[in-house]
Amino acid sequence: MDLIIRKYGGTSVGSIEKIKKIAQKTKYDIKNNKKILIVVSAMGNSTDELLEKANQISKSPNQRELDLLMSSGEIISSTLLSMALQEIGIQSKSLTGFQAGIDTNSTYGQAEIQSINNDRIINEIKKGNTLVIAGFQGFNENLEITTLGRGGSDTTAVAIAASLKASVCEIYTDVKGIYTADPRIVKNAKKLDFLAYEDMLELANFGAKMHPRSIELGMYYKIPLIIKSSNDQEEGTLVCNSNDIKNLINKGIIMNNITENRNRVSGVTSEGNISKITLKNIPDKPGIAAKVFEPLSVSGINVDVIVQNISNKNKTDLTFTIDDKDFDKTIKTLEKESLKIKYESIMSGKDYGKISIIGSGIQNAPGYAAKFFDTLSKINVNIEMITTSDIRITCLIKNEDLDKALLKVHEVFGLDK
């Protein structure tokens, strides 16, 4: 279907005036023969306000009730936008996640879309309705309302785009697109015109904070994503496979002649307040990792990077990182499990940070890693740990060095140009 899916975030629908503005833009584009389907988040801070009410009642409110509560936010914004469209003569209807057939599993608060029964959506489009669908929500097999987690409206939008084979999914937000680094720290961070899906997965936190699952979905179903501001007419950031760009230009979906990103490094990311834990001399045999990480998982501790050294006399060191806030809980859990894990000692430190350079195929291209490490060395930043993936090289450094390193690396890789 030659359909454009547009997702408007909470800030974009944050007031009645903004909702009216979106209706006007939609009308303009429909008059110019565009077919549009809209997915909305809840208005402004309303999700936080609902959450605050729940937290006044319980520190850990029942998740099934919480999902049902939260789903009301998107119902409110979708009905209001539909009314605004009808008010200016555009035939429209809002649909809840349930009415739109967004079938999910039962993991309340983090439900995953399992399928979209799009019969009703297609039917309503055929009737000439410009649909406004409540994002972030779905329903499970017991007709319980579920939510997809914070930012889940992005995933709703991309999933609907995939289900309807839409030509593009536009994500409207309060920033101009995706940046080479966090613009709050790196003042001369540049907005990227184009980005591969893989890089987007790593850079999603800069500028538009997109729901990671929405990017994975877009990548899997090859839905071009355009992240742009709802406040101005500027082109945003296009996320797609680079060999699809020409096709999108031909179809008129993107206007500018985006040249493929010559620089393999598309951005630099950093994240602070990380603790590093090392278990010294644990027995190097099958099942040992499970013995370490299962009790941590049960305690709700999120483990990030894991590095295991080469074995020495059937003993090995296991190092991993966690959030600083989980430090005490982690140490306590590990001490409780000491007889089972049989480590010799725990070495631990707080206040680390991660810095990463991101770029498709970066690891296979020579020179990037060396240039990265060299840059850190030249500004006297010590590297505590290194991990890599196909599209990312990450160094663990001291928290206090993080901003300095970020600015220098951003400059050295020419991202400010």
Place this chain on the structure above:
Amino acid sequence: MDLIIRKYGGTSVGSIEKIKKIAQKTKYDIKNNKKILIVVSAMGNSTDELLEKANQISKSPNQRELDLLMSSGEIISSTLLSMALQEIGIQSKSLTGFQAGIDTNSTYGQAEIQSINNDRIINEIKKGNTLVIAGFQGFNENLEITTLGRGGSDTTAVAIAASLKASVCEIYTDVKGIYTADPRIVKNAKKLDFLAYEDMLELANFGAKMHPRSIELGMYYKIPLIIKSSNDQEEGTLVCNSNDIKNLINKGIIMNNITENRNRVSGVTSEGNISKITLKNIPDKPGIAAKVFEPLSVSGINVDVIVQNISNKNKTDLTFTIDDKDFDKTIKTLEKESLKIKYESIMSGKDYGKISIIGSGIQNAPGYAAKFFDTLSKINVNIEMITTSDIRITCLIKNEDLDKALLKVHEVFGLDK
């Protein structure tokens, strides 16, 4: 089922503190072996706030969208109360109108319940859940969300009570019960201990403003209603058939030994700002009433009392009352239809008011009407028009005499004792 249905109105669930208080009371009663199912309205002014948002977008927002929008208010309050119950150890679940199987017709904004598919409700009760059901809402055959009109949560509660053959439906509100007259005008109006359904239909506006359809439903399915305050422990007003009272006392559903109301007049009502319209000398033949009232209905004018005088030479006078606010529209509509209706002239006047005495079987009992008219005459209030029904005698008088008449009639019929 030996079940108590409790409906809490908007003021009763108007804050997190009030919701917690309801949870505590529910827990106390459950520990004392009561089985309870709760129906809630939206919190405090939230319905008005949602309506205000819609009105900022459109003066006449699409009713289908409006119903979906409004339904979110009761979802919010029901989930919060369910969380509050769980927080203090009561197993609970909230259900939307859809999940509770509240099947309605498609008259958005004023939908009527057609049936309740109570499978899920019964199932959840069997699992040990104290249910909190979102009032005011249902769904139609196309899975669209509908609302039952202002005050509709009362109807939800009584309909569920009927469907589950509950032993009683308690309506919790911000007043102590039903009064002999509007306590804002008649300061010594008395709270009634007991009231027949029929009288309740007329007096529903005093104190607890109950949804009229909920009372009709209660009457039809013989569900005893208790209207009481959520702020104190006082007994409220019991509405049932008088021969069911003994039974209810035996079952422990009502505590006090309510003696059947000896006074046939259970209350006095008044309503101001009414216009009186008389069409002089219209042809007295079949179909003439339709010719008058159909165009008025199309214009959205609500006609109240209608009186037709005895025919004279095949001509008759037709008198009816409307709201003062519809006066201009009514005159304009009638003038437009003058050739069809063939009236000789229109006599009209604004600023009338209705005063009524209410009581089951009042019309068949001698003396009440005479005493009523005599009372008005003694205080020099002129009667413009009289209408009666089985349980009501109504006089149209001047607006300015309304309060004076109300106080005197209330006193003469001994309602302040």
